[in-house]
Amino acid sequence: MGSPGSNVRNNGRHLGVTEPISLGGPTEFDVIKTRELEKFLAEAGLYESQEEAVSREEVLGSLDQVVKKWIKAVSRAKGFNEQLVQEANAKIFTFGSYRLGVHGPGADVDTLCVGPRHATREEDFFVELHKMLAEMPEVTELHPVPDAHVPVMKFKFNGVSIDLLYAKLSLWVIPEDLDISQDSILQNADEQTVRSLNGCRVTDRILRLVPNIQNFRTTLRCMRFWAKRRGVYSNVAGFLGGINWALLVARICQLYPNALPSMLVSRFFRVFAQWRWPNPVMLCAIEEGSLGLPVWDPRKNYRDRLHQMPIITPAYPCMNSSYNVSSSTLRVMTGVPERK
Numbered sequence: 001m002g003s004p005g006s007n008v009r010n011n012g013r014h015l016g017v018t019e020p021i022s023l024g025g026p027t028e029f030d031v032i033k034t035r036e037l038e039k040f041l042a043e044a045g046l047y048e049s050q051e052e053a054v055s056r057e058e059v060l061g062s063l064d065q066v067v068k069k070w071i072k073a074v075s076r077a078k079g080f081n082e083q084l085v086q087e088a089n090a091k092i093f094t095f096g097s098y099r100l101g102v103h104g105p106g107a108d109v110d111t112l113c114v115g116p117r118h119a120t121r122e123e124d125f126f127v128e129l130h131k132m133l134a135e136m137p138e139v140t141e142l143h144p145v146p147d148a149h150v151p152v153m154k155f156k157f158n159g160v161s162i163d164l165l166y167a168k169l170s171l172w173v174i175p176e177d178l179d180i181s182q183d184s185i186l187q188n189a190d191e192q193t194v195r196s197l198n199g200c201r202v203t204d205r206i207l208r209l210v211p212n213i214q215n216f217r218t219t220l221r222c223m224r225f226w227a228k229r230r231g232v233y234s235n236v237a238g239f240l241g242g243i244n245w246a247l248l249v250a251r252i253c254q255l256y257p258n259a260l261p262s263m264l265v266s267r268f269f270r271v272f273a274q275w276r277w278p279n280p281v282m283l284c285a286i287e288e289g290s291l292g293l294p295v296w297d298p299r300k301n302y303r304d305r306l307h308q309m310p311i312i313t314p315a316y317p318c319m320n321s322s323y324n325v326s327s328s329t330l331r332v333m334t335g336v337p338e339r340k
Protein backbone atom coordinates (compact mmCIF):
# COMPACT_ATOMS: atom_id res chain seq x y z
CA MET A 1 0.00 0.00 0.00
CA GLY A 2 1.16 3.53 -0.67
CA SER A 3 2.03 6.18 1.82
CA PRO A 4 -0.93 8.38 2.76
CA GLY A 5 -2.12 10.30 -0.23
CA SER A 6 0.00 8.64 -2.87
CA ASN A 7 -1.81 6.83 -5.65
CA VAL A 8 0.64 4.04 -6.38
CA ARG A 9 -1.84 1.22 -6.85
CA ASN A 10 -2.92 -0.21 -10.19
CA ASN A 11 0.43 0.67 -11.84
CA GLY A 12 -0.40 4.34 -12.00
CA ARG A 13 -3.55 3.78 -14.05
CA HIS A 14 -6.71 5.35 -12.72
CA LEU A 15 -9.36 3.26 -11.02
CA GLY A 16 -13.00 3.77 -11.94
CA VAL A 17 -15.27 4.33 -14.91
CA THR A 18 -14.00 7.86 -15.66
CA GLU A 19 -10.78 9.83 -15.32
CA PRO A 20 -10.24 11.33 -11.86
CA ILE A 21 -11.57 14.84 -11.29
CA SER A 22 -8.29 15.94 -9.76
CA LEU A 23 -4.89 14.39 -9.17
CA GLY A 24 -4.03 17.12 -6.68
CA GLY A 25 -2.21 16.03 -3.57
CA PRO A 26 -2.50 17.44 -0.06
CA THR A 27 -1.18 20.77 1.10
CA GLU A 28 0.29 21.24 4.56
CA PHE A 29 -3.16 22.50 5.62
CA ASP A 30 -4.82 19.23 4.49
CA VAL A 31 -2.27 17.19 6.41
CA ILE A 32 -3.07 19.14 9.57
CA LYS A 33 -6.83 18.94 9.00
CA THR A 34 -6.65 15.19 8.43
CA ARG A 35 -4.74 14.74 11.67
CA GLU A 36 -7.44 16.73 13.44
CA LEU A 37 -10.14 14.65 11.78
CA GLU A 38 -8.49 11.41 12.92
CA LYS A 39 -8.23 12.78 16.46
CA PHE A 40 -11.90 13.77 16.37
CA LEU A 41 -12.98 10.32 15.19
CA ALA A 42 -10.91 8.65 17.92
CA GLU A 43 -12.36 10.94 20.60
CA ALA A 44 -15.87 10.21 19.34
CA GLY A 45 -15.20 6.59 20.37
CA LEU A 46 -15.31 5.13 16.88
CA TYR A 47 -12.33 2.82 17.26
CA GLU A 48 -12.38 -0.41 19.25
CA SER A 49 -9.68 -1.10 21.85
CA GLN A 50 -6.73 -3.36 21.15
CA GLU A 51 -8.21 -5.81 23.64
CA GLU A 52 -11.52 -5.96 21.78
CA ALA A 53 -9.74 -6.36 18.43
CA VAL A 54 -7.77 -9.33 19.76
CA SER A 55 -10.89 -10.90 21.24
CA ARG A 56 -12.67 -10.64 17.86
CA GLU A 57 -9.69 -12.25 16.11
CA GLU A 58 -9.75 -15.11 18.60
CA VAL A 59 -13.47 -15.61 18.13
CA LEU A 60 -13.04 -15.77 14.35
CA GLY A 61 -10.21 -18.30 14.76
CA SER A 62 -12.42 -20.44 17.00
CA LEU A 63 -15.35 -20.22 14.60
CA ASP A 64 -13.11 -21.39 11.77
CA GLN A 65 -12.13 -24.39 13.90
CA VAL A 66 -15.80 -25.14 14.60
CA VAL A 67 -16.75 -25.27 10.91
CA LYS A 68 -13.71 -27.43 10.15
CA LYS A 69 -14.81 -29.90 12.84
CA TRP A 70 -18.39 -29.70 11.54
CA ILE A 71 -17.48 -30.55 7.94
CA LYS A 72 -15.49 -33.58 9.05
CA ALA A 73 -18.44 -34.82 11.11
CA VAL A 74 -20.80 -34.22 8.16
CA SER A 75 -18.48 -36.08 5.76
CA ARG A 76 -18.11 -39.00 8.14
CA ALA A 77 -21.87 -39.23 8.64
CA LYS A 78 -22.30 -39.37 4.85
CA GLY A 79 -20.06 -42.42 4.67
CA PHE A 80 -16.87 -40.81 3.31
CA ASN A 81 -13.77 -42.88 3.95
CA GLU A 82 -11.28 -41.67 6.54
CA GLN A 83 -8.93 -40.10 3.98
CA LEU A 84 -11.75 -38.06 2.47
CA VAL A 85 -12.92 -37.09 5.94
CA GLN A 86 -9.44 -35.77 6.70
CA GLU A 87 -9.40 -33.82 3.43
CA ALA A 88 -12.87 -32.32 3.94
CA ASN A 89 -12.69 -28.60 4.60
CA ALA A 90 -14.84 -25.57 5.31
CA LYS A 91 -13.67 -22.04 5.86
CA ILE A 92 -14.77 -18.75 7.40
CA PHE A 93 -14.53 -15.48 5.46
CA THR A 94 -15.42 -12.06 6.84
CA PHE A 95 -17.10 -9.17 5.05
CA GLY A 96 -19.06 -6.00 5.82
CA SER A 97 -17.74 -3.21 8.01
CA TYR A 98 -15.40 -5.52 9.94
CA ARG A 99 -13.66 -6.68 6.77
CA LEU A 100 -13.55 -3.11 5.45
CA GLY A 101 -11.86 -2.06 8.70
CA VAL A 102 -14.42 0.60 9.64
CA HIS A 103 -16.37 -1.11 12.41
CA GLY A 104 -16.79 0.46 15.82
CA PRO A 105 -16.66 -1.03 19.32
CA GLY A 106 -19.30 -3.71 19.90
CA ALA A 107 -20.12 -3.99 16.18
CA ASP A 108 -21.23 -7.37 14.88
CA VAL A 109 -19.06 -9.33 12.50
CA ASP A 110 -20.47 -10.44 9.15
CA THR A 111 -19.10 -13.87 8.35
CA LEU A 112 -19.54 -16.47 5.65
CA CYS A 113 -18.94 -20.20 5.95
CA VAL A 114 -17.91 -21.75 2.63
CA GLY A 115 -18.50 -25.48 2.39
CA PRO A 116 -18.28 -28.24 -0.25
CA ARG A 117 -21.07 -29.63 -2.41
CA HIS A 118 -22.05 -32.42 -0.05
CA ALA A 119 -22.79 -30.11 2.91
CA THR A 120 -26.35 -28.87 2.50
CA ARG A 121 -27.78 -25.64 3.82
CA GLU A 122 -31.11 -27.01 5.11
CA GLU A 123 -29.79 -30.08 6.94
CA ASP A 124 -26.08 -29.77 7.54
CA PHE A 125 -25.80 -26.03 8.13
CA PHE A 126 -29.11 -25.20 9.79
CA VAL A 127 -29.47 -28.48 11.72
CA GLU A 128 -26.06 -30.06 12.32
CA LEU A 129 -23.94 -26.91 12.67
CA HIS A 130 -26.73 -25.29 14.63
CA LYS A 131 -26.69 -28.26 17.03
CA MET A 132 -22.91 -28.01 17.47
CA LEU A 133 -23.11 -24.29 18.20
CA ALA A 134 -26.05 -24.74 20.58
CA GLU A 135 -23.95 -27.16 22.65
CA MET A 136 -21.03 -24.75 23.04
CA PRO A 137 -20.94 -22.72 26.28
CA GLU A 138 -19.26 -19.85 24.38
CA VAL A 139 -22.32 -19.50 22.13
CA THR A 140 -25.38 -17.57 23.32
CA GLU A 141 -28.46 -16.00 21.74
CA LEU A 142 -28.41 -18.43 18.83
CA HIS A 143 -31.09 -17.56 16.25
CA PRO A 144 -31.26 -19.35 12.91
CA VAL A 145 -33.13 -17.48 10.14
CA PRO A 146 -33.25 -20.05 7.32
CA ASP A 147 -36.11 -18.40 5.39
CA ALA A 148 -34.55 -14.95 5.01
CA HIS A 149 -33.68 -13.61 1.53
CA VAL A 150 -30.09 -14.24 2.63
CA PRO A 151 -30.37 -17.11 5.15
CA VAL A 152 -28.34 -16.45 8.28
CA MET A 153 -27.47 -17.85 11.68
CA LYS A 154 -27.17 -15.11 14.30
CA PHE A 155 -25.44 -15.65 17.63
CA LYS A 156 -22.93 -14.35 20.10
CA PHE A 157 -19.59 -16.10 20.51
CA ASN A 158 -17.81 -15.11 23.71
CA GLY A 159 -19.92 -11.95 23.64
CA VAL A 160 -19.06 -11.02 20.03
CA SER A 161 -22.15 -10.75 17.78
CA ILE A 162 -21.83 -12.86 14.66
CA ASP A 163 -23.96 -13.10 11.51
CA LEU A 164 -23.03 -16.35 9.80
CA LEU A 165 -24.07 -17.04 6.18
CA TYR A 166 -23.49 -20.21 4.23
CA ALA A 167 -22.23 -20.78 0.68
CA LYS A 168 -22.34 -24.29 -0.74
CA LEU A 169 -19.88 -24.47 -3.62
CA SER A 170 -19.89 -27.09 -6.35
CA LEU A 171 -16.40 -28.21 -5.25
CA TRP A 172 -15.81 -31.49 -3.43
CA VAL A 173 -12.96 -30.02 -1.41
CA ILE A 174 -12.59 -26.40 -0.28
CA PRO A 175 -8.92 -25.38 -0.55
CA GLU A 176 -7.68 -23.38 2.42
CA ASP A 177 -6.42 -20.66 0.04
CA LEU A 178 -9.70 -20.50 -1.91
CA ASP A 179 -10.11 -17.30 -3.93
CA ILE A 180 -13.78 -16.37 -3.98
CA SER A 181 -13.27 -13.36 -6.24
CA GLN A 182 -13.24 -15.44 -9.46
CA ASP A 183 -16.65 -15.61 -11.11
CA SER A 184 -16.26 -19.35 -11.73
CA ILE A 185 -16.94 -19.85 -8.02
CA LEU A 186 -20.60 -19.05 -8.78
CA GLN A 187 -20.95 -21.86 -11.30
CA ASN A 188 -23.82 -24.21 -10.42
CA ALA A 189 -24.38 -22.36 -7.15
CA ASP A 190 -27.93 -22.07 -5.82
CA GLU A 191 -29.48 -18.61 -5.51
CA GLN A 192 -28.93 -18.33 -1.78
CA THR A 193 -25.28 -19.22 -2.22
CA VAL A 194 -24.87 -16.54 -4.91
CA ARG A 195 -26.46 -14.00 -2.56
CA SER A 196 -24.41 -15.17 0.40
CA LEU A 197 -21.13 -14.98 -1.54
CA ASN A 198 -22.04 -11.55 -2.82
CA GLY A 199 -21.19 -9.67 0.40
CA CYS A 200 -17.64 -11.05 0.53
CA ARG A 201 -17.04 -10.59 -3.18
CA VAL A 202 -18.27 -7.00 -3.04
CA THR A 203 -16.20 -6.10 0.01
CA ASP A 204 -13.04 -7.57 -1.50
CA ARG A 205 -13.65 -5.77 -4.76
CA ILE A 206 -14.17 -2.40 -3.04
CA LEU A 207 -10.82 -2.76 -1.30
CA ARG A 208 -9.18 -3.43 -4.68
CA LEU A 209 -10.90 -0.55 -6.41
CA VAL A 210 -9.84 2.29 -4.10
CA PRO A 211 -6.50 4.02 -4.67
CA ASN A 212 -5.49 4.12 -1.00
CA ILE A 213 -7.16 1.87 1.56
CA GLN A 214 -6.18 3.86 4.65
CA ASN A 215 -7.59 7.10 3.26
CA PHE A 216 -10.74 5.29 2.20
CA ARG A 217 -11.21 3.88 5.71
CA THR A 218 -10.83 7.15 7.56
CA THR A 219 -13.15 8.95 5.14
CA LEU A 220 -15.74 6.20 5.38
CA ARG A 221 -15.60 6.23 9.19
CA CYS A 222 -16.28 9.93 9.08
CA MET A 223 -19.21 9.64 6.65
CA ARG A 224 -20.75 6.74 8.59
CA PHE A 225 -20.54 8.81 11.76
CA TRP A 226 -22.08 11.81 10.02
CA ALA A 227 -24.90 9.71 8.54
CA LYS A 228 -25.73 8.14 11.91
CA ARG A 229 -25.81 11.56 13.57
CA ARG A 230 -28.08 12.87 10.82
CA GLY A 231 -30.40 9.87 11.04
CA VAL A 232 -29.79 8.76 7.46
CA TYR A 233 -27.84 5.58 8.19
CA SER A 234 -30.37 2.84 7.60
CA ASN A 235 -31.03 0.59 4.66
CA VAL A 236 -34.39 -0.65 5.88
CA ALA A 237 -35.72 2.87 6.48
CA GLY A 238 -35.00 3.78 2.84
CA PHE A 239 -31.82 5.70 3.53
CA LEU A 240 -28.31 4.34 3.01
CA GLY A 241 -26.68 1.50 4.96
CA GLY A 242 -23.07 0.39 5.44
CA ILE A 243 -22.58 -0.94 1.94
CA ASN A 244 -24.05 2.16 0.26
CA TRP A 245 -21.91 4.60 2.21
CA ALA A 246 -18.86 2.45 1.47
CA LEU A 247 -19.53 2.53 -2.27
CA LEU A 248 -20.15 6.28 -2.35
CA VAL A 249 -16.95 7.01 -0.44
CA ALA A 250 -14.99 4.58 -2.62
CA ARG A 251 -16.14 6.48 -5.73
CA ILE A 252 -14.94 9.78 -4.24
CA CYS A 253 -11.58 8.14 -3.49
CA GLN A 254 -11.33 7.14 -7.16
CA LEU A 255 -12.20 10.65 -8.32
CA TYR A 256 -9.55 12.22 -6.05
CA PRO A 257 -6.88 9.51 -5.88
CA ASN A 258 -4.24 11.61 -4.15
CA ALA A 259 -6.46 13.41 -1.66
CA LEU A 260 -6.35 12.95 2.11
CA PRO A 261 -9.47 12.22 4.21
CA SER A 262 -10.15 15.84 5.18
CA MET A 263 -10.28 16.74 1.47
CA LEU A 264 -12.21 13.61 0.57
CA VAL A 265 -14.98 14.45 3.05
CA SER A 266 -15.47 17.90 1.55
CA ARG A 267 -15.31 16.51 -2.01
CA PHE A 268 -17.92 13.92 -1.01
CA PHE A 269 -20.43 16.67 -0.29
CA ARG A 270 -19.40 18.68 -3.34
CA VAL A 271 -19.77 15.79 -5.78
CA PHE A 272 -22.96 14.30 -4.38
CA ALA A 273 -24.67 17.67 -3.91
CA GLN A 274 -24.41 18.00 -7.70
CA TRP A 275 -25.02 14.40 -8.68
CA ARG A 276 -27.88 13.96 -11.12
CA TRP A 277 -29.72 10.98 -9.73
CA PRO A 278 -30.78 8.49 -11.03
CA ASN A 279 -27.43 8.42 -12.83
CA PRO A 280 -25.77 5.40 -11.21
CA VAL A 281 -22.67 5.52 -9.02
CA MET A 282 -20.37 2.72 -10.12
CA LEU A 283 -16.81 1.71 -9.19
CA CYS A 284 -16.30 -0.30 -12.37
CA ALA A 285 -18.15 -1.20 -15.55
CA ILE A 286 -21.05 -3.61 -15.21
CA GLU A 287 -20.05 -6.91 -16.79
CA GLU A 288 -22.60 -9.21 -18.34
CA GLY A 289 -20.67 -12.31 -17.25
CA SER A 290 -21.00 -15.73 -18.79
CA LEU A 291 -23.18 -17.38 -16.17
CA GLY A 292 -26.41 -15.69 -17.17
CA LEU A 293 -27.16 -14.18 -13.75
CA PRO A 294 -29.34 -11.04 -13.81
CA VAL A 295 -27.38 -7.79 -13.46
CA TRP A 296 -28.64 -4.24 -12.96
CA ASP A 297 -29.67 -2.87 -16.34
CA PRO A 298 -32.36 -0.18 -16.57
CA ARG A 299 -32.48 -0.53 -20.36
CA LYS A 300 -33.61 -4.12 -20.02
CA ASN A 301 -35.39 -4.31 -16.68
CA TYR A 302 -38.38 -2.14 -15.99
CA ARG A 303 -37.89 -2.39 -12.22
CA ASP A 304 -34.34 -1.10 -12.42
CA ARG A 305 -35.67 1.99 -14.20
CA LEU A 306 -37.65 2.90 -11.07
CA HIS A 307 -34.56 3.06 -8.85
CA GLN A 308 -34.11 6.57 -7.48
CA MET A 309 -30.50 6.47 -6.34
CA PRO A 310 -28.65 3.59 -7.99
CA ILE A 311 -25.40 2.68 -6.22
CA ILE A 312 -24.09 -0.35 -8.04
CA THR A 313 -22.10 -3.17 -6.42
CA PRO A 314 -18.79 -3.89 -8.17
CA ALA A 315 -18.73 -7.72 -8.21
CA TYR A 316 -20.54 -9.95 -10.69
CA PRO A 317 -23.56 -10.09 -10.66
CA CYS A 318 -23.65 -6.28 -10.25
CA MET A 319 -26.78 -5.03 -8.47
CA ASN A 320 -28.22 -1.82 -7.15
CA SER A 321 -27.43 -1.82 -3.43
CA SER A 322 -29.86 1.01 -2.67
CA TYR A 323 -33.12 -0.21 -4.17
CA ASN A 324 -34.87 0.83 -0.92
CA VAL A 325 -34.36 4.54 -1.52
CA SER A 326 -37.60 6.30 -2.46
CA SER A 327 -38.13 9.74 -3.94
CA SER A 328 -38.91 11.09 -0.47
CA THR A 329 -35.87 9.60 1.31
CA LEU A 330 -33.71 10.80 -1.57
CA ARG A 331 -35.10 14.29 -1.05
CA VAL A 332 -34.31 14.11 2.65
CA MET A 333 -30.72 13.04 1.97
CA THR A 334 -29.98 15.57 -0.73
CA GLY A 335 -31.85 18.37 1.01
CA VAL A 336 -33.86 19.20 -2.10
CA PRO A 337 -37.20 20.81 -1.14
CA GLU A 338 -40.38 19.15 -2.31
CA ARG A 339 -41.79 20.51 -5.60
CA LYS A 340 -45.22 22.04 -5.23
Ligand SMILES: Nc1ncnc2c1ncn2[C@@H]1O[C@H](COP(=O)(O)OP(=O)(O)OP(=O)(O)O)[C@@H](O)[C@H]1O
Pocket residue numbers: 095096097098103107110198199200202203235241242243246313320321322
Ligand atom coordinates in the same frame (compact mmCIF):
# COMPACT_ATOMS: atom_id res chain seq x y z
N1 LIG B 1 -28.59 -3.90 -0.14
C1 LIG B 1 -27.49 -4.60 -0.26
N2 LIG B 1 -26.98 -4.85 -1.48
C2 LIG B 1 -25.85 -5.54 -1.63
N3 LIG B 1 -25.12 -6.03 -0.62
C3 LIG B 1 -25.56 -5.83 0.62
C4 LIG B 1 -26.77 -5.10 0.88
N4 LIG B 1 -26.95 -5.06 2.22
C5 LIG B 1 -25.91 -5.71 2.76
N5 LIG B 1 -25.08 -6.18 1.81
C6 LIG B 1 -23.81 -6.91 2.01
O1 LIG B 1 -23.73 -7.36 3.34
C7 LIG B 1 -22.65 -6.71 4.01
C8 LIG B 1 -23.02 -6.45 5.45
O2 LIG B 1 -24.15 -5.61 5.51
P1 LIG B 1 -24.37 -4.68 6.77
O3 LIG B 1 -25.73 -4.08 6.63
O4 LIG B 1 -24.00 -5.44 8.00
O5 LIG B 1 -23.34 -3.48 6.47
P2 LIG B 1 -21.91 -3.16 7.07
O6 LIG B 1 -21.12 -2.56 5.92
O7 LIG B 1 -21.33 -4.34 7.75
O8 LIG B 1 -22.24 -2.00 8.12
P3 LIG B 1 -22.64 -2.10 9.69
O9 LIG B 1 -21.44 -1.64 10.42
O10 LIG B 1 -23.80 -1.18 9.79
O11 LIG B 1 -23.00 -3.54 9.97
C9 LIG B 1 -22.36 -5.45 3.21
O12 LIG B 1 -21.04 -4.99 3.33
C10 LIG B 1 -22.67 -5.93 1.81
O13 LIG B 1 -21.57 -6.59 1.27
Ligand SMILES: [Mg+2]
Pocket residue numbers: 096097098108109110242
Ligand atom coordinates in the same frame (compact mmCIF):
# COMPACT_ATOMS: atom_id res chain seq x y z
MG1 LIG C 1 -22.28 -5.46 9.34
